[in-house]
Amino acid sequence: MSGVTPFPSPRTPDSRDEGPSPAPPESLIYDWNQAETIPRPPQPFELIDETLRDGIQSPSATNPCLEDKLELIELIQAIGVDAVNLGMPCSSPRALADVVAMSRHIQARRLTITPAVAARTVLGDVEKVIDAVQQGGMPLRLYVFIGASSLRQWAEGWSLDFLANASASTIGFAVREGLDVAFVTEDTSRASPEILDRLFRTALGQGARHLVLCDTVGHATPAGARALVRWTRQLIASTGTPGKVEWHGHNDRGLSLENALAALSAGADRIQACGLGVGERVGNTAMDVLLLNLKLLGWYAHDLSRLADYTRKVSEALRIPIPFNHPLSGEDAFRTGTGVHASALIKALGRGGDRLADHLYSSVPAREFGREQRIEVGFMSGLSNVRFWLESRGLPSDETLCQEVLCWAKERDRLPREEEILQQVEAHRRRRQPPG
Missing domain, CATH: 3.20.20.70 (Aldolase class I)
Incomplete structure (x- = not known):
């Protein structure tokens, strides 16, 4: 199991959460597909x-x-x-x-x-x-x-x-x-x-x-x-x-x-x-x-x-494996380890909830089809990935820990599994314990 975080999860506090709810995400999308539609079956x-x-x-x-x-x-x-x-x-x-x-x-x-x-x-x-x-x-x-x-x-x-x-x-x-x-x-x-x-x-x-x-x-x-x-x-x-x-x-x-x-x-x-x-x-x-x-x-x-x-x-x-990039059902269909994408998803979650996040970096609303958006920590991640990953599991997310996990992840050539990230968190905790 890779180190992933499904939505929903604890939301990062954001002053922009206040105020009226945004318009439905669909209303924010300009759909060029409508310029020349596939004829509906008669x-x-x-x-x-x-x-x-x-x-x-x-x-x-x-x-x-x-x-x-x-x-x-x-x-x-x-x-x-x-x-x-x-x-x-x-x-x-x-x-x-x-x-x-x-x-x-x-x-x-x-x-x-x-x-x-x-x-x-x-x-x-x-x-x-x-x-x-x-x-x-x-x-x-x-x-x-x-x-x-x-x-x-x-x-x-x-x-x-x-x-x-x-x-x-x-x-x-x-x-x-x-x-x-x-x-x-x-x-x-x-x-x-x-x-x-x-x-x-x-x-x-x-x-x-x-x-x-x-x-x-x-x-x-x-x-x-x-x-x-x-x-x-x-x-x-x-x-x-x-x-x-x-x-x-x-x-x-x-x-x-x-x-x-x-x-x-x-x-x-x-x-x-x-x-x-x-x-x-x-x-x-x-x-x-x-x-x-x-x-x-x-x-x-x-x-x-x-x-x-x-x-x-x-x-x-x-006994046919699902290709990792298969639409909808592939392991990578709704997950990201990229810092820019993860940061935008987290902001979308804070501003408009799950439906907005579901549309931001996907043309397929994951929840409608039994899936979820997921955030990983890896070599292309930023601090927002790490902080969100930790907070969603009820773990400390202080700056020092986040920086340590991010630096460790960036030295790897693949996305770490969840248990590997948890090992890094435990090692940090032990180092912070007072002697004796």
Whole structure:
């Protein structure tokens, strides 16, 4: 544990505390973002969490134990996400058993989250999903997927007729068995309109009511995401068949968040994402960062005070460390050891309270998302860091002690841990004790 101080803490006395309360911090910010805004989604939209399906496909991820999966489902519900993919029942006996157990948990706890599963366009895979529905005792939305791009067809030796026939037989069978089917085309963002037109019309004709557009290798740009979503919505409208559009993005070019927002603005009805952005290769759209931005854009009304709990659980369950600089959840997201920054934060705390301090050196109000601003003592610190650190712990903060701790910290090449600073405080106390 590093030597850090969370707000709130004892406030440094300041004559400027007196007088009327300042204006809300938001009123002190000139927002250039409003000059050219991201178009607000024209439609209501939903989110589905793919951490327990695509997320655990990361080569570095651990398949969580059932207890961790159940806790994750509770947290996914707590942050207001509409649906959760429970995995692929066809992949192993354990996967099927876990899907059944999670389905029963959702029912027993009366959760409102919608469960879903994935399968290939193979009849045997769908039969396992039917088993999971029967054993779990509740409906499951089926996401049935097939490779769509010419690249994939060439690599596999598939023809478009083969893809269309396989999709038709699998979707038709699933619909006749009472499943709500979403049709997933892998590598959609690199597939031609001719291919997608054939496959989408086939899927809708067989009863699929959701078309999932996959940026499987993170190829898309925001312009490409918008174009693909709009084209798909026009195709659905031309069929006269009800259907919704979902977006599934990967982050190979670092554009997955921007693509998700672009897809929503273009009319996507649901976005798929994973906690911490885990998944194949460099991962998927990060659910936590997506929610953070949706909230700040005013597109998401649900309380997100447990969002940090969710990301910590994803990290713990999948044994994927949270990068120190990860937005919102990273260790460094709301902490500073720099003297100028710390001094300004302390003044802000004295003048306007926690909300003002939350906005001064951050575009993200930490408390709204379950985090706190933190002040550290280190090689870039000033006396204000040390004094605040000591006072917040009820320790003496006389000038001599503060100077000693600051000089010691500036000689180090990293930020000291809390116990190391406390050792320096104790050593100072002993030196000040009268002999005998």
